Amino acid sequence: MNYDVIIIGGGPSGLMAAVASASNGSKVLLVDKGTKLGKKLAISGGGRCNVTNRLPIDEIIKHIPGNGRFLYSAFTIFNNESIIKFFEGLGIQLKEEDHGRMFPTTDKAQSVVDAMLKKIRELGVEIRTNTAVKQVIYDNQNVKGIKVGGEEIIKSKAVIIAVGGKSVPHTGSTGDGYAWAKAAGHTITELYPTEVPITSKEPFIKEKTLQGLSLRDVGLSVLKPNGKPIITHRMDMIFTHFGISGPAVLRCSQFVVKALKKSKENTVTMEIDLMPDQNQEEIFQEAVQILKSEPKKAIKNALKGWIPERYLHFLLEQAGIDLNTVYDQLSHRLLRYFAGLIKGFRLKVNGTLSIEKAFVTGGGVSTKEIEPKTMRSKIINGLYFCGEILDIHGYTGGYNITSAFVTGHLAGTNAANEQ
Numbered sequence: 296m297n298y299d300v301i302i303i304g305g306g307p308s309g310l311m312a313a314v315a316s317a318s319n320g321s322k323v324l325l326v327d328k329g330t331k332l333g334k335k336l337a338i339s340g341g342g343r344c345n346v347t348n349r350l351p352i353d354e355i356i357k358h359i360p361g362n363g364r365f366l367y368s369a370f371t372i373f374n375n376e377s378i379i380k381f382f383e384g385l386g387i388q389l390k391e392e393d394h395g396r397m398f399p400t401t402d403k404a405q406s407v408v409d410a411m412l413k414k415i416r417e418l419g420v421e422i423r424t425n426t427a428v429k430q431v432i433y434d435n436q437n438v439k440g441i442k443v444g445g446e447e448i449i450k451s452k453a454v455i456i457a458v459g460g461k462s463v464p465h466t467g468s469t470g471d472g473y474a475w476a477k478a479a480g481h482t483i484t485e486l487y488p489t490e491v492p493i494t495s496k497e498p499f500i501k502e503k504t505l506q507g508l509s510l511r512d513v514g515l516s517v518l519k520p521n522g523k524p525i526i527t528h529r530m531d532m533i534f535t536h537f538g539i540s541g542p543a544v545l546r547c548s549q550f551v552v553k554a555l556k557k558s559k560e561n562t563v564t565m566e567i568d569l570m571p572d573q574n575q576e577e578i579f580q581e582a583v584q585i586l587k588s589e590p591k592k593a594i595k596n597a598l599k600g601w602i603p604e605r606y607l608h609f610l611l612e613q614a615g616i617d618l619n620t621v622y623d624q625l626s627h628r629l630l631r632y633f634a635g636l637i638k639g640f641r642l643k644v645n646g647t648l649s650i651e652k653a654f655v656t657g658g659g660v661s662t663k664e665i666e667p668k669t670m671r672s673k674i675i676n677g678l679y680f681c682g683e684i685l686d687i688h689g690y691t692g693g694y695n696i697t698s699a700f701v702t703g704h705l706a707g708t709n710a711a712n713e714q
């Protein structure tokens with residue numbers, strides 16, 4: 296059987312590519328090795344599916360630190376607003392939440408997956424699940440088709456590789472596509488975990504002193520060896536049994552990975568600013584005011600409610616202040632030091648959880664070898680890439696899914712026109 300377009304992978308990029316190709320009148324085959332399509336999409340955004348983000352394009356690009364700029368021309372053709380219209384056209388109503396994040400009003404990711412599958416079936420796309428692609432076949436710089444299990448060869452003049460990265464492999468993304476891209480002559484930039492929890496061997500982490508403690512709206516920074524920040528993210532974070540996690544940590548993680556590569560000691564310093572809206576002197580003055588109003592009360596009780604209790608005790612201990620000290624016994628020098636810790640508590644981190652445990656894979660098929668307006672390979676005729684297999688990665692918050700839908704739409708539309 297011959298097809299106009301074969302799409303390998305039924306994640307968001309492959310599903311969108313299937314819609315685009317079939318809408319252009321192509322005979323499309325969508326192949327996935329899993330039993331179900333859109334498995335990762337169905338667990339994204341905490342199971343609610345963060346379909347896209349409504350921030351302006353420039354902001355979206357900024358939130359895709361891994362080659363977001365490559366998407367500028369793609370966004371002139373299909374962008375976040377196009378995604379919103381697309382889903383509204385499928386009868387999926389969306390709502391905007393904090394930071395521009397768009398979710399289905401059902402709060403159910405599966406409703407998004409189901410609507411796409413319904414559309415694909417209406418368009419007559421042939422779907423083969425439980426079918427692992429073994430190889431993409433090339434001949435004289437042209438794509439010829441694919442080989443699936445049992446040595447079956449399926450021919451097509453256009454193949455779209457949409458198999459995702461290497462993260463969370465139980466969803467089907469096991470990194471199969473990199474070998475096919477390499478065989479085509481493409482460069483695979485170094486793969487690394489992004490949007491991933493960070494590990495630390497600090498004694499207080501090993502001893503689980505703060506395990507389970509969440510800090511709200513902190514400024515979390517990754518520092519250069521000279522103490523200047525490489526990046527700061529203001530969001531929530533949580534202490535775990537192995538290190539730190541939570542939104543601010545996930546966003547900082549790729550900068551830790553890169554800084555660790557340069558580090559001679561195999562550690563990187565991070566800094567937690569508990570009160571990012573105040574400077575150290577203002578924090579000190581506020582502490583003085585609170586303590587002065589109750590000069591006979593133990594500091595651990597007087598400052599309770601001002602900062603989270605477990606963190607308060609921890610920082611007081613770090614500052615060498617007895618928890619039962621009263622204001623009259625406390626030197627301003629020590630109190631200033633304590634205010635300094637509130638403003639910037641530093642910890643050394645030594646790595647991240649594995650790429651398999653990361654939300655997103657950094658690195659991938661080099662964007663330099665892909666046409667930015669079509670997602671067509673510059674090396675092999677008829678070959679297209681879309682989604683996370685590309686060397687494009689964003690923060691969680693709908694940015695990766697936006698990239699997958701946009702690159703999927705372009706790949707599908709242009710593969711349909713392949714001669």
Ligand SMILES: Cc1cc2nc3c(=O)[nH]c(=O)nc-3n(C[C@H](O)[C@H](O)[C@H](O)COP(=O)(O)OP(=O)(O)OC[C@H]3O[C@@H](n4cnc5c(N)ncnc54)[C@H](O)[C@@H]3O)c2cc1C
Pocket residue numbers: 303304305306307308309326327328329331332333334335336338339340341345426427428429457458459460462463466467468469470471472653654655681682683684689690691692693694695696697699
């Ligand atoms: C828990 C979690 C939460 C996330 N939350 C967000 C979020 O809130 N916002 C955001 O922007 N991003 C989020 N992401 C990331 C986002 O889901 C991915 O970037 C996105 O799904 C990538 O889409 P894709 O189409 O490239 O690949 P995938 O979704 O990984 O799909 C790839 C498909 O290819 C198939 N496949 C693989 N190999 C083969 C083969 N050899 N033969 C046939 N088929 C194959 C797989 O079975 C799979 O169905 C999250 C990820 C995870 C794991």
